[in-house]
Amino acid sequence: MLELLRLRKRHGSQAIPDIVKAELMETHRGFPEINESRFSGNLDELTAICPTGAIGTRPLSIDMGKCIFCGECEIQSAGAIRFTNRHKTASTRRDDLVVPSGLAYEEFGAKAIEAAGGIRKILGRSLKLRQVSAGGCNGCEMELNACSNVNFDMGRFGIDFVASPRHADGIVITGPITGNMAPALSDAYKSVSDPKIVVAVGACAISGGVFAESKHLNRTFVGEVQVDLFVPGCPPHPLTFINAILDFLKRR
Amino acid sequence: MKWLETANLRTVRLAEIPNWDLEELAHQTVARVNGGGRLLLFFGEETREGVFVYSLVADDNQSKIFVASSRVTRGMSYKSMTPDIPSAHLFERELFEEFGVEPKGHPWLKPVRYGIPGVNEREDQYEFFSVKGDEAHEVGVGPIHAGVIEPGHFRFSCHGEKIYQLEIKLGFQHRGVQELFIREPFSTIYLEKLAESVAGDTVIGHAGGFARAFESLSGTQVPERAKVIRTIALELERVAIHLGDLSAISGDVAYLTGNSVFGALRTKVINTTMAICGNRFGRGLMKLGGVGFDVTPVLRDKITALVDDLEEDVSLAAEVLFSSSSVLERLEETGVVTKEAARDIGMVGPAARASGVAVDVRSDHPFDGFVLMPVHKLTLPGGDVFARAYIRYIEIQQSFRLIREQLASLSPGGIRSELKGPHPGIFVVSLTEGWRGEIAHAVITDEAGKIRKVKVKDPSFNNWFGLSLAVREEGISDFPLCNKSFNLSYCGFDL
Incomplete structure (x- = not known):
């Protein structure tokens, strides 16, 4: 028990106090x-x-x-x-990237980032997202998971990843969208009720990234639906993702 | 029948590789594995002269690799090796899927990534094993899972809450990585970045493994300083992921302190990697011919401070974790893979070592900094989730020691050599002990010195079946915990 208390004390508080103002170290390659x-x-x-x-x-x-x-x-x-x-490199318009x-x-x-006024009106201050990895190398997935860890703690803003698309207000895509994942991605999207948003995370989801020339991709999905938010990076830093969502929801 | 003897990163001329008929190659492979060898790779390559099948068997005790080949044609068949050596099961399925070379008598000749054109290429054509009877039922999970995880499908055959059998269907992440390695136009920068994305959680492991293969093919001598930096980066990657895994395992047994503490410690490690090369996962660090970033005196102090700081934090957190009875109750005797099973199916890495199988590329087939620095192979006898968790803890401690030793041996000098072009008509296999286990890159050049084949094998290829074995006879509610204790890659498998 004493050891546990000692551990808790050493751990202290790891949360970044101000996500909006936080800056990244000089070595980071951003904008x-x-x-x-x-x-x-x-x-x-x-x-x-x-x-x-x-x-x-x-x-x-x-x-x-x-x-x-x-x-x-x-x-x-x-x-x-x-x-x-x-690091705030996201945009609501593909061309602006x-x-x-x-x-x-x-x-x-x-x-x-053009804030989504309508969504905010309907969804209030909370946003639940269903993440779909469609050929992602686990880089973007690890950084999206990090958004919810004790350092970044995205949940403090009421933004969470949820298990079911039925509970979600939108989907977050990572990966270049492989042919084998295209049907499942499409099913997940259809399972989210309207109004819903689509967020493309990482170079692969936005453009195919290093896999763009692969013949095993099926990117028809991104042509068929409206992508509301593009978050660049390989992978995007958690601060890039969280700030993009906050800006999109006009939460700052 | 004499195999060609080679070793990790030692090139051989293609013309020297013995060529036998396929039955003979399979027979000799079985004999060599039964004689104490370990099946490393068994793969095909399509050329103008037909399909060549290469078999590679490792002698881990002697740091040797034996290679032989066979020229075959599509539609050919041979007697399956799997009934004799189960570690061949996925290699044979892969060969069948890619080249239609059929292993007769294979117990489960199912698709690996995308199916056989015209036979079972559509997802709904995949035939799962099924169970029938009172209270017998099946549970399907995926490809999309509950969390932020890569896709794969798990089909559980259950009796009540108990799992009889787990069938794992992968391939959803297949994006043609091996084909992209030989795409035109040739670009070393593209190859570096592609290797980084084979598995984004093993950036250093895969990018380093491919770089060493390329350097061997071209006879490029990498500066000692670069080798040391690569070794440090590889160990930092191991520490970071192992910490993340301890965090995830803690989370899965509802031990939230461990979940938070190990997670925060992992952040410190990947932020240090970012201080070195600008990316939390080490992207940009591995270059063909060396490394892209130097470890300056400032960084050296930073890494030393990290290791000193973390050593105490990790041991305190681990002692609390592994002395909590409610945690141990969930970890111990859960998801056991016996030593015999682990060896027979060819498991590698910490998962194998936790089952008592002493395999570690750093010691068996050393590369970079490990050539001059022996690594003691750590094993545990249990084969359960506890062993797979605890081995991560002791491997982290071992990595701290390795990082300190490497930092001490950081000699002045350059960090990158000028890269030469690959020699023509040669073959090399590059083995790397990534955090998940043995990574293999086999690379072949054509008569003009162009890379004509890159065969990538992630340790997940060896270990996914281990997860299937681990969950047999377990409650289905223990599956997530067993899964975390392996933490296997979908994209590294699917390629």
């Missing part, structure tokens, strides 16, 4: 800031090294929906592309 004028090399060579084809030209840009934030282009571009440690040269983090953040 890319691009300064094309500083690039003097060969653009074709630069775009070719990207493992997911996320780099665009005219102007130089990075599609965060494809980007796996490996940072290889930062090295190759001699600093013209720089991954900052800023394309970050062009000159776009600052603050400017991106100001309009990245």
Whole structure:
């Protein structure tokens, strides 16, 4: 019993007090800031090294929906592309994930997430989500699980992952959507009652990621339903996911 | 019949690999495994000259690997090895699924990932085992499970609350990883990132294993400093996941203090990995030819402080966990896999060691920092959930020691060598002891030096059947606990 108390005391409180203001360490590769004028090399060579084809030209840009934030282009571009440690990279519009040269983090953040007024009105302050892993490598799944651990404690906002789609207000997709999982994903979506939201988490769910060229995927689902929120990353950090949901629900 | 002898990361010329007819290859494989060998890999490769089947048997005591092959054609059949050596069961099913080479007499020739075109490729064509009789019933779970977990289907044949048999149907995560390894255009960066995503919980294990295979094929000498950093990263990965597993096991027996404490400790480990390379799971660290990030003096102090700090925290938390009678009541004698069963079905990693089977690649077929630093193989006799939980605790302590030793041997120097192209017409197998157990990457180059085949085997491929055996005769309510005690990968299996 005394040992247990000692353990509890050592453990203390591990929760991050302010999820909204929390910042990540310098090494984190988050929002890319691009300064094309500083690039003097060969653009074709630069775009070719990207493992997911996320780099665009005219102007130089990075599609965060494809980007796996490996940072290889930062090295190759001699600093013209720089991954900052800023982590609020989610958006409600797929097109907005394309970050062009000159776009600052603050400017991106100001309009990245359009809060869902209607959903808030119906669902109140709580949000229950059914997560479906459809070919995910367990990276995104581990970070989504971490959202509910003692450090991030997403439950404090009334946001939880639930077991049944019947209890859920929406689904969270991870993975590139394999052919073998496409029917189950579709069934889970249909089982959630309206109104419902769809959140795509990670490069794979948004664009196929490193598996985009696999012939074993079936991504018709993402064309058929409306994805309400895109959360980039490989995998997205828990703070990225939680803040995206809070912004979407206008909870800050 | 003489096998070609090789070893972990030692390349052989394709032309040197003996080629026998398929019956002979199967017969010799059975003989070698029955003579004390361990079936490492048995897989096919389609070439212009037909399908080549490679059989690899390990002699763990002598750090040797024996390889032989057979050229076959689709539709061929041979006498199944599985009745004699059960560890062949999935390899034979996989070969049948991919190349239509039929093992006659296989007891359960079912699909592995996607079925046989025209036979059982649709999910509703899969035939489960069934039970009939009074009070006999079946429970189907998945592919979507209750939590935030990868998909797979579990079919329980039960009598009342008791499980007779568990059939595990996987393949939902199949995304063609092995095909993508040989896609055009060739890009080393793409290969690194793809290897990281074979199983996102084993980034260092798989990316490191593939990198070592590629470096062997190309004769690239990796700087010692990089090898040390890789070894530290691998052990950090092991510590992090083992802590997470202890947290999950605690949660499953409603021991919430353990659930919280181990979870918070895991966070400290993965945040340290992030301090090294910018990603909590070590993405970006493993490069072909070395590592992408150095361990600076500041990081070195940070890792040392982490280990010092954690050592005390972990032992306190584990002592409390493993002395709680209500916890022990759930863990002990639950989900037993006997030593004989574990060895026969070819289990690997901590799950095998918890059943008393002494296999550990770090010791049997050493790589990187383990070549110069012997690792004592830890085993426990029980084979139950307790043993699989407790072995994680003692492995964490062992990893702390290994990390300290590696930090002490961190010599000055570069962290990355210039990468050469792979040599033509050669074969290599790279074995890695990931946190889950033995990871194998067999890589073959063509006559132009291009990679033409990458065969990946995650330890989950060996161990899923162990979970089936563990839950037999157990109450169905103990399944989640047994499952957590294995913590196997779906995507690593499905590829």
